[in-house]
Amino acid sequence: MRKSVSERRRSIALHAAMLPLALIWLFPLWVMFVYSTMDDNGIFSQGVVLAPSDQFAANFAALERDVGFIRATVISVIVAFVYTLLSVALTSMAGWALASYRFVGKGAVLATILGTLTLPYFVVVIPQYVMVARDFGLHNTWFALIVPPLFNSLGVLFTRQTFRMMPQELFDAARVEGVSEWRIFLFVALPLARPTLAALSIILFLHSWNNYLWPLLINSDPSMMTAPVELGSLIGLTKVSWGGIMTGAVILTAPMLVLFVALQRHFIAGISAGAVK
Amino acid sequence: MRLRTRTAYAFLTPYLLVFLAFWIWPIVNSFWLSFLNTRTANWTFNPQVTWGRLLVDPAFANALKNTLLILVIQVPIMIALATVLAVLLNSPALKARGPFRFAFFAPVVVGEVAYAAVFRLMFNEFGIINKLGMTAGLPAVAWLSEPTAAMAVIIIALTWRWAGYNAIIILAGLQSIPDDVYEAATIDGVSKFRQFLFITLPLLRPVIILCVVLSVIGTMQLFSEPFLITNRGGPGQATETLGLFLYRMGFNTFNFGYASAIAYTIAALAVAISLLNLWIGREREQ
Amino acid sequence: MRRTELACATLAFALISGSAFAQSGEITAWSWNIAASSLKATVPGFNKQFPDVKVTVEDLGNQQTFDKMLAGCAAGGVGLPDIISVENHESEIFWSQFPDCFVDLKTLGYTDEIAAKFPDFKRTELEVEGKAYAMPWDSGPVTMFYRRDFYEKAGVDPASLKTWDDFIAAGKKIQEANPGVSMTQADINGDSEFFRMIANEQGCGYFSGDGQSITANQPACVTALETVKKLKDNGLLIAGTWDEKIQANKAGTVATQMYGGWYEGTIRSTAPDLSGKWGVYQMPSASADGPRAANLGGSALAISASSKNKEAAWAYINYTLGTNEGQVTMLKEFGLVPSLPSALDEPYVKEDQPYWGGQKVWVDILSTLPKVKPSRGTPFFQDADKILVAAQLKYLNGQYADAKAALDDVANQIAGATGLPVAE
Numbered sequence: 001m002r003k004s005v006s007e008r009r010r011s012i013a014l015h016a017a018m019l020p021l022a023l024i025w026l027f028p029l030w031v032m033f034v035y036s037t038m039d040d041n042g043i044f045s046q047g048v049v050l051a052p053s054d055q056f057a058a059n060f061a062a063l064e065r066d067v068g069f070i071r072a073t074v075i076s077v078i079v080a081f082v083y084t085l086l087s088v089a090l091t092s093m094a095g096w097a098l099a100s101y102r103f104v105g106k107g108a109v110l111a112t113i114l115g116t117l118t119l120p121y122f123v124v125v126i127p128q129y130v131m132v133a134r135d136f137g138l139h140n141t142w143f144a145l146i147v148p149p150l151f152n153s154l155g156v157l158f159t160r161q162t163f164r165m166m167p168q169e170l171f172d173a174a175r176v177e178g179v180s181e182w183r184i185f186l187f188v189a190l191p192l193a194r195p196t197l198a199a200l201s202i203i204l205f206l207h208s209w210n211n212y213l214w215p216l217l218i219n220s221d222p223s224m225m226t227a228p229v230e231l232g233s234l235i236g237l238t239k240v241s242w243g244g245i246m247t248g249a250v251i252l253t254a255p256m257l258v259l260f261v262a263l264q265r266h267f268i269a270g271i272s273a274g275a276v277k
Numbered sequence: 278m279r280l281r282t283r284t285a286y287a288f289l290t291p292y293l294l295v296f297l298a299f300w301i302w303p304i305v306n307s308f309w310l311s312f313l314n315t316r317t318a319n320w321t322f323n324p325q326v327t328w329g330r331l332l333v334d335p336a337f338a339n340a341l342k343n344t345l346l347i348l349v350i351q352v353p354i355m356i357a358l359a360t361v362l363a364v365l366l367n368s369p370a371l372k373a374r375g376p377f378r379f380a381f382f383a384p385v386v387v388g389e390v391a392y393a394a395v396f397r398l399m400f401n402e403f404g405i406i407n408k409l410g411m412t413a414g415l416p417a418v419a420w421l422s423e424p425t426a427a428m429a430v431i432i433i434a435l436t437w438r439w440a441g442y443n444a445i446i447i448l449a450g451l452q453s454i455p456d457d458v459y460e461a462a463t464i465d466g467v468s469k470f471r472q473f474l475f476i477t478l479p480l481l482r483p484v485i486i487l488c489v490v491l492s493v494i495g496t497m498q499l500f501s502e503p504f505l506i507t508n509r510g511g512p513g514q515a516t517e518t519l520g521l522f523l524y525r526m527g528f529n530t531f532n533f534g535y536a537s538a539i540a541y542t543i544a545a546l547a548v549a550i551s552l553l554n555l556w557i558g559r560e561r562e563q
Numbered sequence: 564m565r566r567t568e569l570a571c572a573t574l575a576f577a578l579i580s581g582s583a584f585a586q587s588g589e590i591t592a593w594s595w596n597i598a599a600s601s602l603k604a605t606v607p608g609f610n611k612q613f614p615d616v617k618v619t620v621e622d623l624g625n626q627q628t629f630d631k632m633l634a635g636c637a638a639g640g641v642g643l644p645d646i647i648s649v650e651n652h653e654s655e656i657f658w659s660q661f662p663d664c665f666v667d668l669k670t671l672g673y674t675d676e677i678a679a680k681f682p683d684f685k686r687t688e689l690e691v692e693g694k695a696y697a698m699p700w701d702s703g704p705v706t707m708f709y710r711r712d713f714y715e716k717a718g719v720d721p722a723s724l725k726t727w728d729d730f731i732a733a734g735k736k737i738q739e740a741n742p743g744v745s746m747t748q749a750d751i752n753g754d755s756e757f758f759r760m761i762a763n764e765q766g767c768g769y770f771s772g773d774g775q776s777i778t779a780n781q782p783a784c785v786t787a788l789e790t791v792k793k794l795k796d797n798g799l800l801i802a803g804t805w806d807e808k809i810q811a812n813k814a815g816t817v818a819t820q821m822y823g824g825w826y827e828g829t830i831r832s833t834a835p836d837l838s839g840k841w842g843v844y845q846m847p848s849a850s851a852d853g854p855r856a857a858n859l860g861g862s863a864l865a866i867s868a869s870s871k872n873k874e875a876a877w878a879y880i881n882y883t884l885g886t887n888e889g890q891v892t893m894l895k896e897f898g899l900v901p902s903l904p905s906a907l908d909e910p911y912v913k914e915d916q917p918y919w920g921g922q923k924v925w926v927d928i929l930s931t932l933p934k935v936k937p938s939r940g941t942p943f944f945q946d947a948d949k950i951l952v953a954a955q956l957k958y959l960n961g962q963y964a965d966a967k968a969a970l971d972d973v974a975n976q977i978a979g980a981t982g983l984p985v986a987e
Contacts, residue, residue, distance in 0.1 A: 089291075123543065126540055185288070232393075246398070260385075268382075339953070525949070
């Protein structure tokens with residue numbers, strides 16, 4: 001009897017701590033949403049108003065008129081899809097090679113990939129930019145937007161881990177029957193790795209969708225701007241209202257939140273893969 | 278396993294090509310660049326204006342100071358909070374776990390630009406934070422034009438964005454701790470709080486250290502938040518971080534040589550601090 | 564014989580008109596804020612003469628235009644538009660690092676005769692070794708924009724404000740008579756605008772006229788920085804970015820804005836309901852008979868070497884900047900101050916301006932223009948300016964012994980960043 005009372009007390013304390021904290025955490029998202037439905041007079045009005053208004057369409061129209069936000073969003077979607085597809089392909093192939101074969105230079109390859117884990121991206125951004133933009137003149141191209149960021153060590157380590165945990169007898173049986181390594185990889189290993197690939201894809205898609213610095217640097221042509229760069233360029237200027245900026249933020253964020261709710265398990269698997277070593 | 282060098286490299290080649298072209302080569306090239314004076318039409322060898330300047334440049338010292346400040350204040354607050362969140366979210370007594378998880382994990386999917394815009398607006402002098410504060414009888418704060426307040430905004434924003442991310446990793450670590458460890462302790466009458474201190478925390482140490490290392494690397498290249506929220510490291514250079522300083526040297530004053538020297542310094546610091554963390558972690562395990 | 568003559572004449576006419584009227588295609592220009600708006604404003608007039616050229620103006624914001632331009636030039640001119648706006652004092656980094664990124668306008672028809680029409684202080688930074696990389700656009704004779712009603716309420720006559728001490732005394736009265744109003748506003752957290760305006764007035768800048776040495780710690784600059792601190796310490800100057808100033812103008816919480824003459828258009832277009840309440844007067848000086856003219860901002864237009872339609876781009880620039888019609892359109896609509904002196908003889912300049920309470924503001928704003936002293940930007944302007952902004956903030960917070968100590972530190976830092984010597 002006493003025990004259950006103390007347990008109830010503990011449960012109340014737990015919720016009393018968590019509820020306000022959760023509300024604080026949700027607050028910026030709520031503000032983003034509410035302000036996307038207001039004009040600037042509403043946002044900067046005297047009192048505290050946190051209920052949605054009806055200016056979303058007007059804000060969106062202003063945003064589209066001034067920066068062509070739809071085009072930028074389409075570019076972002078294309079880049080994110082192609083990037084995810086290529087990156088998953090590249091890293092899972094590499095992960096497969098590192099998991100399945102003994103070969104000359106394996107230790108060196110693995111060590112180098114692991115070594116880059118602790119290297120900040122900023123070490124390469126300057127020379128990467130000099131090379132892609134200045135030496136090759138690939139500014140404002142799809143290639144420059146998609147290919148240089150393809151490298152990531154997380155994908156390789158994550159898929160390698162997955163392939164190593166699979167029963168090797170399965171692959172050996174196929175080999176005995178004379179199935180080629182490519183077919184084993186494509187038709188036996190990859191289908192088995194589906195949960196890993198799903199988690200990886202989601203994380204990579206998110207990464208590309210939100211990527212800011214590289215597209216900011218490599219694009220000078222407004223017709224090749226991605227949505228985050230376009231939105232970032234409005235912050236601190238007078239030409240688009242805060243309501244318009246919040247509308248852009250909602251457009252960038254809402255699809256990811258829906259994805260997150262729908263695919264939470266994969267998201268979490270992808271993020272905690274950082275812990276898998 | 279049979280030696281299969283050719284097959285292996287057939288699988289590895291596309292990845293390695295990107296790796297070599299866009300990572301290894303730039304890293305090597307960057308080293309060479311860091312010795313050049315790149316501010317003239319023809320780039321010439323002159324380490325005095327890159328490495329030499331780094332040693333005496335007060336702007337670099339300022340950026341380093343700001344970055345270390347965030348490292349020392351924000352990272353511990355965030356990791357502690359993430360650990361507590363993970364433990365509470367893992368508690369069987371918690372009702373409505375889904376909505377709670379959503380609240381703390383959702384920031385993970387919000388892009389830097391979107392959340393920077395929201396925080397800049399919230400902490401505007403006429404923004405919602407000051408309005409709420411004044412309703413509660415507090416004076417208005419010029420959040421983005423007071424050096425200390427601006428740094429506080431950056432720290433708050435970072436914590437909001439990344440606490441959930443770290444909580445996810447720590448939660449994964451928590452769930453890998455077998456239940457029978459706690460069962461035994463409960464039978465022995467050890468309180469929940471002591472269980473947390475003496476069982477959970479020690480078992481979580483490797484995961485927490487991983488979070489710290491990831492946060493250190495992230496902080497060393499912090500860029501978007503001070504770029505967007507405090508308007509390029511303002512007020513003055515009060516929130517200019519190493520990442521932002523590097524951007525400014527590289528892309529505002531077009532000093533690629535100097536920027537490369539800065540980049541190498543950032544990398545060296547990140548590796549050194551990460552190794553230090555790992556070393557501390559290992560030391561205590563024994 | 565006659566036939567041949569006629570044929571020749573026809574052919575000649577066809578050739579001449581061909582070069583003038585056959586321009587066609589699309590050109591794009593990058594600019595910011597009201598500068599972008601004013602470029603858009605000249606397009607209809609331009610299209611009367613060149614109906615087949617479609618001009619698109621993109622407003623990227625000031626800093627981003629600069630960033631993108633550097634990035635584009637570094638990429639060998641890829642992704643640049645045909646026409647680029649550049650502020651005079653920031654322009655030299657382009658000609659010194661990327662001389663091949665821009666067209667020598669002389670090859671397109673910018674003759675020495677046309678160039679000679681512009682004042683020297685607008686040309687020095689744009690022409691290097693006989694090449695003209697950009698054509699002067701507007702300038703920014705510094706002007707005090709003030710709220711008539713606030714001044715009147717405190718019984719302050721702006722014409723009597725000859726020195727900064729007068730300004731401070733008046734500011735105290737004005738703030739007392741108008742609760743909640745600040746005397747003036749400056750972006751002391753992110754910009755050096757007040758320092759640069761007062762320093763230029765007093766004859767000082769970051770660099771010497773030849774751009775070969777650092778002069779940021781000369782006595783006139785010390786005076787300028789001390790003046791900024793005096794304003795702040797007397798509680799007359801509050802911090803405000805470009806946006807916040809506009810908010811304050813609209814909300815009526817500031818009595819005076821000191822800016823280049825081009826701010827006329829910003830006030831007029833962002834606070835239309837305050838018509839009749841604003842006026843202008845000349846900036847005060849360090850002493851009663853000291854200089855009262857300075858310049859802030861002012862830009863130029865250049866054509867990128869990668870432009871596919873250089874002739875059309877030149878035609879547009881020459882119409883917009885080289886004709887009275889183009890220049891006056893920008894003045895009327897957005898208050899951009901023409902660099903072309905002949906445009907100043909246009910009747911519009913001498914008219915009473917209803918928004919400004921019937922004041923002939925352009926006569927007042929432009930009267931100081933001939934007295935402006937040149938201030939060299941050099942390729943290192945961005946380095947120097949950032950250093951000053953940081954030191955200024957520390958100085959205002961009392962972290963230096965005095966203004967001289969702050970500026971000595973600034974000069975040494977600029978020397979470290981640029982390799983130039985500090986002038987004796």
